[in-house]
Amino acid sequence: MTDEQPEEAPLVAPAADPEDRAVEAALRPRNLDDFVGQKRVRRQLSLVLEASRLRGRSADHVLLSGPPGLGKTTLAMIIAAEMNAPLRITSGPAIQHAGDLAAILSSLTEGEVLFLDEIHRMSRPAEEMLYMAMEDFRVDIIVGKGPGATAIPLELPPFTLVGATTRAGLLPGPLRDRFGFTGHLEFYSTEELELVLRRSAMLMDMKVNSAAFAEIAGRSRGTPRIANRLLRRVRDWALVHGIDLIDARAASAALDMYEVDARGLDRLDRSVLTALITKFNGGPVGLSTLAIAVGEEPETVETVAEPYLVREGMLGRTPRGRIATAAAWKHLGLEMPPHVAAAMPEDLFSVAPESLLDSESVLDSWAQPES
Ligand SMILES: Nc1ncnc2c1ncn2[C@@H]1O[C@H](COP(=O)(O)OP(=O)(O)OP(=O)(O)O)[C@@H](O)[C@H]1O
Ligand SMILES: [Mg+2]
The missing domain is CATH 3.40.50.300 (P-loop containing nucleotide triphosphate hydrolases)
Structure with a gap:
């Protein structure tokens, strides 16, 4: 990959891409009353x-x-x-x-x-x-x-x-x-994102039912910019498929095609979790080993995939390496084997995802330093 061909940003990246910059002005609420959440x-x-x-x-x-x-x-x-x-x-x-x-x-x-x-x-x-x-x-x-x-x-x-x-x-x-x-500013709830989407769909002259708004909102990672971006991809999909009224089935078919799943995880996120679970039995495994297993740079795994996985409580960072939580196994439709569950620190399940993001102290208390 050369500098002249920058890799396309993931659909669920929070930062603005050129298309966002071009269209966002039209969707920005103009007064406090229209500002959702x-x-x-x-x-x-x-x-x-x-x-x-x-x-x-x-x-x-x-x-x-x-x-x-x-x-x-x-x-x-x-x-x-x-x-x-x-x-x-x-x-x-x-x-x-x-x-x-x-x-x-x-x-x-x-x-x-x-x-x-x-x-x-x-x-x-x-x-x-x-x-x-x-x-x-x-x-x-x-x-x-x-x-x-x-x-x-x-x-x-x-x-x-x-x-x-x-x-x-x-x-x-x-x-x-x-x-x-x-x-x-805090991340938005799904209900708030539904309101953001409702307003955007109206401005974009789209016909979307409530269930479809919920479907898109659930995949938007608490972020209005991502919600609006996913809405535009759904609009493209509906246009190509000749669909006038977008329902939940259409919205999920469109977003499945773009590989953004029901919790807002994209392909990289899922491959990180899949590798952790299928190749390393849920971890702990060092970042660089995990990165090799998914064929990415450690920095990409750490800065692109991990923040959201940690926020969702699916991945834990410990001094001995990364671990997949029970939520990660569940999300991939797998059952955590009892011996893996037994080896997990009890506190890991009692801490809110938010605190997992901020503090590793809970994990530090049980894990050995990574060698
Ligand atoms: N509360 C909200 N209600 C409706 N739309 C919103 C709201 N917050 C953000 N948006 C939409 O999300 C898009 C991104 O918002 P904005 O550009 O203000 O984010 P930002 O915090 O400045 O991001 P960055 O840190 O990248 O500069 C805007 O186009 C706007 O339409
Ligand atoms: Mg800004």
């Missing part, structure tokens, strides 16, 4: 915006964090719309020098919303300039170099910074502290 963030944000409207001032700076495809960019646009304010969009990687940021800040108009995507990827000097801009609405423009350099203070109009990050943990404390409101 994230009840807590929505309620708190709505209060922040309402209060600033009543005070007649620009809203507090807002930080939005969470995994890709959950609605950070969408919310940033909604904030500007709700404040009836113009929106300027930039991103961390685009701001390599403090001067890049100074140019943007000095051209803001009063009340403008500045959306800074991937804020954790900004350069350090730009970050320091941002501290002052956020707090005091002013920046020091440095003119000249070396001992003769002078700082010229520049007043800025009040503005609202909306920062977005998939890696809130990477943000330095002083930056995080300067946001008046932080909203952390």
